[in-house]
Amino acid sequence: MKRNLYTLLAIVLWAMANPVLASNPDLLKGANAIINQEEKVFTVHSLSKGTTYIKRVVTIFNEGGKDHAKLYVHHDKLNKVDFIKGTSYDRNGKKIKSLKNSEIRNVSASSADNEVLDNRIMIAELTHQVYPYKVEFEYQTTTSNMLFYPNWVPLNNSKTSIAKATFQVKMPKGMKLRYRESNLSQGVKQENTATHDVYNWEITNMTPMDSEPYAPSMIELLPMVRTAPSDFEVQGYKGNMDTWEAYGKWINQLNEGRDALPEATKAKLQAMVAGIDDPIEKINKVYHYLQSNTRYVSIQLGLGGWQPFEASFVDSKGYGDCKALTNYTKAMLQAVGIPSIYALVNGGSNEREVLTDFPSSQFNHVILCVPTKQDTVWLECTSQFESAGYSGSFTGDRHALLITKDGGKLVKTQAYTAKDNLQSRMATVKLDETGNGVAQVQTRYTGIAHEDHLDPIHHLSPEEQRKWLYRSIGIPAFDLKSFSFDLKKGRMPEVNEKLELSLRQCVTVSGKRMFLTPNLMNRWTTLPQNTGTRKYDVVRSSAYTNVDTIVYEMPAGFALEFKPNDQAFDTEFGRFESKVNIDGRQVTYIRTLQMHKGRFKPEVYATMVAFMNDVYKADQQQVVFVKNIQ
Template sequence: MKQKTTLLPLILWLAISSLAAFAAKQTNPIDLKKGANVIINKEETVFAVASRGSATTTFKTRITILNENGLHRAKLYVPYDKLTKVVYVKGTSYDTYGVKLKTLKNSDIVDVSAITDNSLFADNRVKIANLSHTMYPFTVEFEYQVTTTNMLFYPTWAPLDEESLSVEKSVFTVTIPAGLKLRYREANLQQPVAMRTEAGQQIFTWEVSNLAPFKSEPYMPPMAELVPMVRTAPTDFEVEGYAGNMETWLNYGQWINKLNAGRDVLPEATKTKIAAIVADAKTPEEKAKRIYNYLQNNTRYISIQLGIGGWQPFEASFVDGKGYGDCKALTNYTQAMLKTVGIDSYHALIRAGDDVAPILSDFPGQQFNHVILSVPMEKDTLWLECTSQHESAGYTGSFTGNRKALLVTPEGGKLVSTPTYTATENTQYRTATVKLDEKGNGTANVQTRYTGLSHEDHRDVMQNASPENQRKWLYKNIDIPAFEIQNFAFELKKGKLPEVNEKLELSLRQVATLSGKRMFLAPNLMNKWDSTPNAVENRKWDVMRASAYTNTDIVTYEMPAGYTLEYKPTDTNYKTEFGTFKTITKVDGQKVTYERTLQMNKGRFKPEAYAQMLEFMNNIVKADGQQLVFVKNVQ
C-alpha cells in the first residue's frame, strides 16, 4: 500500500506534464529551435509620448541563446546622446535549468564613446551590458528605459531583425496624448493594430507570435521589406525649440528651412575671392564646377553631431574659417558660395550608401542619413557630393544615385530622383593581346576602360592606396590562375560619367595547357564565370537585380608556330529578360580573336523566374569554360 501511495503523485505529475506539453504543442506548433541560433521568448517595447517634444521608451526582453552563433544577443547596446538619457539598464542570466547565473550591477555596464574616427564633435555614447555564458543553451533577460527630447524619430519595430532567429512573442505599444496624431506603416503582420483610448491617451498595440527563422534566398529583395515590421512617425514634433510638422514632405522641408535660415553668410573677403575664381567662366555650370573644385581643395569632411547639430549645419563662416565641416555644413557652405555668384542651389536630404533600402516615398519622415547639393542647370541638374575631395561634379554613383532625395526648396520639401546609371553607362571594355610560347606560357598587354559604377573600385584604389598596395590589390582582383605583374598604370578621367583607364603588362604561366601533341586554350582570359547561385526549391521571394552593367572583352592570341586548329567551340548568343550574352571566336592561321559581351539588366522578377535566371547563368559558365584545341604538326 505504501508503494502505491508513493507512486500516485509521480503518476499524476507525469500525466499533468504530458498534458501541459501537449497543450503547448497545440498552441505553438512551430519548432522555434529549428534553424535558430536565438529564440526571443518574450519581448515588450513601450514608446510613451508625453508631448510633441519628449517621450520615454521602456524595453524588456527574455532571450534563449542556443549556440555560439547567437552569443551576440547576450550583449545589450543602449545608445544615448545629448538629447537621449538612459534612466536604467537591468539584466539577469540563467542556465539551461533556470538557475540564476548573474544579475547585472551598475559596475558591470560599460559606457563608451560611439563616435567614429572622422568625428570631431559628437556626443554619441553607448552603454553595453554583457551577460555572455559558455554553456548552451542559456537565457538572458534585459530591461532598460530611456527618455528623449529628439522627437524626429519614433521607433521602428522589427521583431524578426536577423536570420537564424525565432520569436515566441513580441509586443509593441505606443501611447500618445489624444491631441497628437500618430502615423504608422504596417508590413507583413499576422494581425493589424489594436487601438483604444484610455485616460486621455491613445494606445496602439501590435503583437506577433511563433515566428520561425527567416530564410534568405539569392537575389531576394532587402530583408526589411519581407519581415514583420511597423514604422511609426510623428505628425507634430519639436527638437530643441524648433517645432515642425512631418505629415507631408512639403512640411518637413519647411522645418529644415527653419534650421538653415541665416546660416549662409560669408565674409566679404571670401565673396571677393569667389568672384575672381569664376570671373572668366562662360556658363553657370562652369562657375559651379570651379566653386566645387575650390571646395574640394580647401575643405575636408569632419563629422559634427551635437544635439540639434545632427540636423542643423554650422554657419558658412565657420566652415570658411576652419576648413572643415560635416555633410550639412559643407553643403551649406557650397550653397552660400554659389549664391554669391547668382546660382541657386538646394539642399537634398538622401539615404546614402551602397545597396541601402529605398525610402518610403508615401510615408514622410526622417529617413535620411546624408545631405548633398542639387544645382539646377538649364538642361540638367548638377549634383555635388560636398564631403568628397575627389568626386567628379555631377556624379552620384552607387553612394547617392538611383534613389529618391528630399529637395529642400524655399517653399518646402519635394521628392526628386537622383541619376540612374544604366547598363550602357556602367561598362568594362577590355582589349588584350597575348603571345604564347610552346609551353603555354605567355605575355599579355591589357587595356581596360571602366565607366560609371564599374569604375568606382579602381577609383578608390587610385585615391586611397599606395603604389605597393595598388599592386597587391591587382593581384587579389585579377582573375587569372597564375600571373605576374610587370607594369601597371591607372588614369582617372573626371566627368558626369567618370572613367578609369587601366594598363597592365603581365607574364602568364600555363595560360594554355599541353597534353601530348595537343594544346588547349580557354580564350576567356580575365572575365570568366565559374559558379552560379544555388538552386532554390519552392522559392518564396521575388528575384531582384539591383544593378546593370555591360562587360566587353576582346582578346587576341598569337599561337606558337607549328600548331593548327583541331576544334573550335560554337559561338553563343543568349537573349533573356535578365540580360544578353554573346561570344565569337575566330581563328586565322596562328591568330585567335575572342570576343565576349555580357550585359546584365536590373529589375524585379517573380519568384518562378529564378530558375530561368539560373539557366542563363549556367549557360554563361558553360561558355566561359569552353576551350579551343590545337594540334602540333609532326614533320
C-alpha cells in the first residue's frame, strides 16, 4: 500500500513538472502510460523500396503499462532492420541504461509445427521495477515489399494517453500516395520539397479511450491513417492498386502458369468422376480427394507470402499453404470440367471487415469459389475435416476478392442466419423425492452452433471428450453416464449429441416443498452492465436460435402449488418465449430464444440490456410442488 502511494505521489510530482500534463491533467486519468512523443516517418524511394523510421518516448506509470517497455520489430527476407536503439530513464530523468545490441533477441515468428517461415522478430526490453520511468526507442527498417505501405495507429492500448504523435510520408515527385483517415480531429497537411511530396498528420493531448460492452472493434474506433500505393513492385512483379480490379490483375500475374497438373493425376481425377453428371457431386469427390491426400503447412517465404506453389508441387509433396492448396484444388476441378475462382478473404471468427472503399492488401487467407447454376460453393482447402461448401464463422458473411481473369471483384461469402445456427434440445428428466434425477438429453447443433464440437470430435480421445463435456455442460452437479456424437457433413453440417446424466440436487427440497427451475441447461447467468450514457454503436456479432424442450417426471405424492406465467419478449435484438405446461406429474418446459446480429444506435443499448435482463429473470423462474400429507 505504501509503495502504491509513493508511486502515485511520484507520478503527481512528475506531472506537475511536465508542462504538457500540467496544462492537461486529464491525460493522467485512467492511464497506465503516456506517449510523450512518437515520430513515424515513411520514405518511399522507388516502386520497390521504402524505409520506415520510428522514435517513441513513453512514460510508464504502473504494471499495466509495462508492455510499452518492450519493442517488437518484425523482419524477413523482404524487410530488413537497419538499427534499433533504446534508453531508459528514472522518474528524475536520470539514465538507467542504454540498450546494447547483444541484449536484442532475434527469434523466429513461427509458433506451430506446421509453419515454415522466414519471419523473425527482434525483441528489445527496458523494463524497470520503480515507477514511473521513461523508455525511449528508436529504430529503422527498410522494405522491398511495397505491396504494403504502413498504417499509423498511435494509440494501440485503451489505457494509454498521447501527448504528441506525428506521422509523415515522403513520396518522390510523380508517385501517388493513397490514404484513408479515421477518427482524426484534423486531417492531413501537405507540403512539397524539390524532390518529394510530403504528407503530415499529428495527434496531441489524447486521453485514454473508454471501453463499452458490445462496442465496435477497437480498430474501428482508434485514430488511424491507412496508406497504400498506387503503383508498386515486389520482386520484379509490378502492379497497381487504384482499384480492386487492378489489384486482382497483379495477383493473376503471381498465379499465372502455376496450375498445371501431371497428366497421370488428371487421368486419375477424370476416372474418379466418370459417369457423374451432377457438378456438386463432382466437387464433393474432388474435395474429398484433396482432404485425403494433402495436409496444410503454412509456408511464408519471400514472395511465397502471396504467390502459391505450383499445383504439381502440391501433387507430388502432399502439402501446401492456403494459397497452394486452393490453387491445387482449382487445378483439379478444372481437370474434371468444373471452373472455379481463387479468392482472397480475411479468415478468422473476429477478423475485421474489408474496407471496400480503399483497395489494398487487406487479406490473410485464400479460399476457392465454385459457381454453379444452383448456387455458389465455397471451399476451405486447408481443412482435412471441413464439409464441402461450409464457410461458417471462419470465412462466412464477409467480403472476399475474387481473382477473375479480368481482375479483382469483391463479393460477399455466405451468411449464416439465426435459423441456420440452431441448437435444438430435447430432454427427459425423472426426479426422485430427494431432488436427484436421471436425464436423457439429445441436442442437435447446426451451422455455426456445431463448430464447438468439431475439435473434440476430430482431435480428442473419448476420455478427453468426457472431460470437455464436464467443462461444457451448464449444470451445477451431475455425473456423465454415457455420451455420443454424430457428425453429419453437408452445406449445413450438424452434430447430434446424446447424453445420459445423473443429476444431483437438480431440484431444491425445503420441508414439504420442491422448487424446480425448469431451464435445465441453458440459463443466462451473466448480464452486461447498463453503462448509462452510451458513446459507441451497439454491435451484436452473432445470430442463433436455441430451442429447449425439457420434460420432467415429478415423484409421486407431490401436487402443483405454483406455476410461473408464460413469458414472451420480442425486440429488434431478439425474441424470447417460454412456456410451462403441467399434466399430472409431468412438467413440460419449452424455451425458444432467437438472437439477431446487427449494428444499432448507441441510445438503444439500455433497451437491449432490459431485454437481456427479462431473459435472465425468466430463466430463473421456478415451479413449486408441495407434498401431499395423508
